[in-house]
Amino acid sequence: MLSYIVRRILGTIPVILLISLLVFMLVQAAPGDPADLLLSDEATKEDIDDARKRWGLDQPIHVQYGKFLIAALQGDLGTSFRYTDPVVTMIVDRLPATIELAVVSILIALIVGVPLGVWAGARPNSWIDNVGSFVGFFGISMPNFWFGIMLILVVSGYFNLLPSAGRSTYGVGGPPITGFFILDNIIHGDWNAVRDGISYIILPAVALGTNMMGILMRVTRSSVLEVMHEDFVRTARAKGVRDTVVLWRHVVRNALIPIITVVGLELGTLLSGSIIVETVFSWPGSGSLLISAITSRDYPLITGTVLTYTLAFVIINFIIDILYGTIDPRIRFDK
């Protein structure tokens, strides 16, 4: 197991290096010189040369990449052109909001998608299967940003039930400890703020989680259908184990592997989906930071955010890989 983990980490390093190279090349290949774009039209040639020197743009590409890589390894992704703050600090400040949103979305998707999939798979062609398959199709076909807009229109606009933008009411809640608003206020014991935070997170989380919910439902269903044919299910039923117990103890546990795989794979979609959903709901996460960086052509901030997202995705996939072994003892790592 340990040697497998080490081997996987070693295998990930070249991928991460190549990712950083690719992201770096994107900036290089982009038309126009950042120095030209950022300085005003009145900047003289000396101003531009000066700026190029200051940002290191006058050096050969491989030197620039080397410097970029060494700095990045030391946790320095450069300085934002626009805000003149370190990119890393800006991203770290915004990251908890994105993680909070992603976690709640996944929870919603799991709570609705998995049971629905299990019931649908256990009783194919029943009414619950039809409901499930509708939810599945709905989930995978719904563009999350439109669903978000419609939620705002109906839930916030028409029924006036939940807030439509931001993360909390201004002035509510104690000082941040972890950066996770809801968690922080649970620690503070400020239940009003917790309630406030939850009311703000519901709509974006539903908009973001619907897609994964649909996919989870479909995967769970087919996975349960498959496991139902296995010998051990027949044995359990022949022994007289109750159907509910067979289903939730024997079948679901064995159907878990594809479900976890899908959660892992779909986390990428969820991450990039969060970029759009955050924009729709003005959620102050790293996704909306990326979009505002793009609008203001803040290249270091764009590269930094893209790298962070991708790195997060690589790490998540790595963890999922390791998780397999603990869930399914049949998987052996030492081959």
Added chain:
Amino acid sequence: MTNSALPTPDAQNVTTIDDAQSVMPDLPRRARILKTLRPWLKPKIVLGGTVVFMLVFIGIFAPVIAPYDPNGQNLINALRAPGWFSEPHFLGTDHVGRDILSRIIYGARISLVIAATVVVISGVIGIGLGAISGFFAGRTDFLIQKLVEVVWAFPPLLLAIAIMAFFGQSLLILIVALVVQRWIPYCRVAGGQALSLRTRDFVDAARSLGASNTRIITRHVLPNLIQAAMVIGTFAMATAIIAEASLSFLGLGVPPAIPTWGSMLADGRTYISTSWWLALFPGLCIFFTVLGINMLGDGMRDLFDPRLKRPGQGMG
């Protein structure tokens, strides 16, 4: 006796015996067509197919169907609510008085053209690389697999967003940005299939007859990949439509002058508090289009791969 009299009744009988249709020789033509069509007549395929067919129809005949110029502004008529049949603007107008219905109709065209182009290019690249990688194995396979690994390491859409952010808005760059990750599913399936096919007897047989690698790939490996490619392509079409709409919604899609569903939604979000119709109709179009395509893909997968829809024994 002249040659023209040759196809005698006898001769005809001889040919029908060899014919595959001799199993049902008396079946009228219509019944035969119905028999070949039957597996396709599943609700999912019919429904999904109808949606896709309507979309293609609307896309092709957009200039004929659309009641107004999609870019024709009329500020006096701005933000007019849907008039249904009582007013000239069936689905209302947007913030500069452009007819929503006409923009949706033209938007269908753009969505379809972009999605179809992306799917075809991705398919060609993915299947090509996959077939090569699976068939030759060794170092080529290793290189292609590394490329897949790196490109696939990016969260979907993020790479497209980054490309659009750095290279600016144009149709060509949009297509490149959408293809960049979409060829990978084809490549994986094609690679796996090619790997298993290369050891099969018919490939050995072809090789012993002196067939070249190119010939074996194009004549024996590729035809076996068509069904899988059709299913992947259908689903890729759905994701491409959503991705294009997402990018346009973020203002990173095609140039603003071209009406697309995504950019219409971006306007709709701005005017959400006053004019619901701006955001409702383009979104509905995306939703139903993607739903239809997904159903079609699902139905086709059931059809091509019966293993996936084993009827369960059920419980209770």
